[in-house]
Amino acid sequence: MSLRLLAALPFIGILLGVPFVNRTEPLVLGMPLVLAWIVMWVVLAAAIMGLVYRLDPANRLSGEADAEVRS
Amino acid sequence: MSALIIIAAITLVALFLGTRARHGHDMNLEQWAVGGRSFGTAFVFLLMAGEIYTTFTFLGGSGFAYGKGAPVYYILAYGTLAYIISYWMLPPVWRFAKQHRLVSQPHFFARKYQSPALGVLVACVGVLALVPYLVLQLKGLGIIVTTASYGAISSTAAIWIGAAVVTSYVIVSGVRGCAWNSVVKDTMILAIAVYLGVYLPIHHYGSLSEMFRAIDAAKPGFLTFPARGQSVTWFQSTVLLTALGFFMWPHTFMSVYTAREERIFRRNAMILPLYQLILLFVFFCGFAAVLKVPGLKGSDIDLSLFRLALQTFDPWFVGVIGAAGVLTALVPGSMILTTASTLLANDVYRGGLAKSADDAQVAKLARFFVPVVALVAVGFTLRGGETIVALLLMGYNFVTQLFPAMVCSLSARNRVTKQGAFCGIVAGVLVVIVTTLTHLSVAQLIPFAPDALKDVNIGFLALFVNVIVLAVVSMATQPRTQVDHEHARAH
Numbered sequence: 311m312s313l314r315l316l317a318a319l320p321f322i323g324i325l326l327g328v329p330f331v332n333r334t335e336p337l338v339l340g341m342p343l344v345l346a347w348i349v350m351w352v353v354l355a356a357a358i359m360g361l362v363y364r365l366d367p368a369n370r371l372s373g374e375a376d377a378e379v380r381s
Numbered sequence: 382m383s384a385l386i387i388i389a390a391i392t393l394v395a396l397f398l399g400t401r402a403r404h405g406h407d408m409n410l411e412q413w414a415v416g417g418r419s420f421g422t423a424f425v426f427l428l429m430a431g432e433i434y435t436t437f438t439f440l441g442g443s444g445f446a447y448g449k450g451a452p453v454y455y456i457l458a459y460g461t462l463a464y465i466i467s468y469w470m471l472p473p474v475w476r477f478a479k480q481h482r483l484v485s486q487p488h489f490f491a492r493k494y495q496s497p498a499l500g501v502l503v504a505c506v507g508v509l510a511l512v513p514y515l516v517l518q519l520k521g522l523g524i525i526v527t528t529a530s531y532g533a534i535s536s537t538a539a540i541w542i543g544a545a546v547v548t549s550y551v552i553v554s555g556v557r558g559c560a561w562n563s564v565v566k567d568t569m570i571l572a573i574a575v576y577l578g579v580y581l582p583i584h585h586y587g588s589l590s591e592m593f594r595a596i597d598a599a600k601p602g603f604l605t606f607p608a609r610g611q612s613v614t615w616f617q618s619t620v621l622l623t624a625l626g627f628f629m630w631p632h633t634f635m636s637v638y639t640a641r642e643e644r645i646f647r648r649n650a651m652i653l654p655l656y657q658l659i660l661l662f663v664f665f666c667g668f669a670a671v672l673k674v675p676g677l678k679g680s681d682i683d684l685s686l687f688r689l690a691l692q693t694f695d696p697w698f699v700g701v702i703g704a705a706g707v708l709t710a711l712v713p714g715s716m717i718l719t720t721a722s723t724l725l726a727n728d729v730y731r732g733g734l735a736k737s738a739d740d741a742q743v744a745k746l747a748r749f750f751v752p753v754v755a756l757v758a759v760g761f762t763l764r765g766g767e768t769i770v771a772l773l774l775m776g777y778n779f780v781t782q783l784f785p786a787m788v789c790s791l792s793a794r795n796r797v798t799k800q801g802a803f804c805g806i807v808a809g810v811l812v813v814i815v816t817t818l819t820h821l822s823v824a825q826l827i828p829f830a831p832d833a834l835k836d837v838n839i840g841f842l843a844l845f846v847n848v849i850v851l852a853v854v855s856m857a858t859q860p861r862t863q864v865d866h867e868h869a870r871a872h
Binding site for chain 1: 451454457458461462464465468469472588589590592593594597604605606613616617620621644647648650651652654655657658661664
């Protein structure tokens with residue numbers, strides 16, 4: 311369940327965060343602030359999903375689980 | 382002339398790869414439609430990413446950035462959220478599909494709800510949404526070839542040739558042809574988008590920051606969401622709506638079935654958001670065009686990338702860009718064609734009319750439908766005047782109506798009945814049709830609503846009506862024992 315909470319962060323950042331950063335200045339990495347904010351969350355989303363993949367027991371065990379189902 | 386030769390060569394390569402892909406595989410229905418459920422991480426990844434790099438992103442993305450500015454950022458956001466959802470949503474879908482040997486999306490609904498009628502309905506909604514999507518690809522194709530050939534080939538001729546190429550390799554190889562061409566397409570588009578996105582701002586403005594400063598000075602407010610119209614509320618509602626609809630596209634749903642094992646989806650959920658960042662470079666191209674090729678209006682905004690390329694590069698390089706663009710139209714176009722004809726043959730014909738038809742007949746019929754669907758799309762393309770993004774958003778509003786029934790069907794104890802699912806989808810689709818035809822917006826519908834609410838994507842209204850109808854009808858048609866159970870729980 312806590313994994314899903316982790317995965318909810320990008321939703322909060324993108325959907326609820328954008329109204330607060332709807333500005334051009336300061337430019338971040340050459341991009342308007344609001345665009346840079348969204349880009350940051352795309353990168354964070356990938357990192358978070360990487361973490362979720364690591365932590366999710368389904369991925370650690372699914373190799374063995376598959377074998378059991380087949381046999 | 383050199384531009385034209387390069388485009389023609391790439392089109393031939395696509396045709397060759399596409400028709401060759403069937404080698405060593407007996408093309409029965411399961412092979413043709415879902416590649417025998419044998420694709421590994423890389424192919425599934427590319428088929429799903431195929432959704433990201435279509436003419437929609439290449440021309441529509443840059444055109445939208447050019448014409449509307451900040452609202453284009455939504456494209457980057459919705460895919461990311463959709464991939465996060467996919468981590469939990471796709472594995473159960475895949476398991477169920479494998480268990481029941483499903484080959485299409487309506488098949489999934491029909492099995493889950495034990496209702497062939499629901500399958501037919503879902504198939505019809507799918508085809509209804511796929512046609513504008515195919516029109517969009519062909520429209521882009523026309524634009525690209527006309528521009529890159531410096532007017533030597535008319536857009537009408539380009540659309541006919543493109544449709545013929547796609548039709549022929551889809552008939553021969555089905556989804557395997559799409560997978561191999563995806564490899565070529567994604568490599569090319571990746572290289573070109575990054576190159577253009579880096580080169581154009583530096584060449585024309587000096588640097589990325591200077592480009593954005595110049596745009597901000599010339600058009601204040603262009604780089605942020607406006608207070609009205611495509612405002613922050615529009616962004617939030619559109620992102621949420623399209624993120625929910627993302628995997629409801631029949632062809633995306635079907636590409637889920639091609640996977641060999643379920644961990645592929647979980648792994649992809651982490652890689653695909655990063656892969657999306659390539660879109661950023663496409664936006665930069667569109668923004669670079671803002672001050673350099675001003676004055677494009679209406680559906681002409683989709684031309685902006687190519688107009689700028691013509692100004693900047695030698696003809697041979699315009700040809701390379703054109704060739705990449707042609708692939709972004711042909712590859713997704715072929716996936717849509719494969720899907721639409723499978724839906725018509727497997728789900729409308731076998732599901733609704735001739736229940737006893739065997740796989741061989743359905744496979745034959747599916748191939749017969751390929752040119753039919755292609756012709757219909759060509760017809761619409763030659764008539765319509767919508768911009769690429771507008772077409773896509775309309776299709777999205779249709780497929781998103783499938784989301785509530787689909788998500789409920791994944792829960793272990795599904796309270797939604799087949800009648801509820803059926804009526805909900807019908808109600809939602811009707812609202813989309815009415816609001817699209819009359820160009821209604823929330824602002825017109827509820828004039829007394831607060832400003833922020835007025836910009837909510839109208840698709841939400843449809844989804845809302847859909848969910849209400851689904852809940853009410855499901856409650857009314859609940860099987861007896863379950864109603865008692867529910868009463869007991871309520872007290």
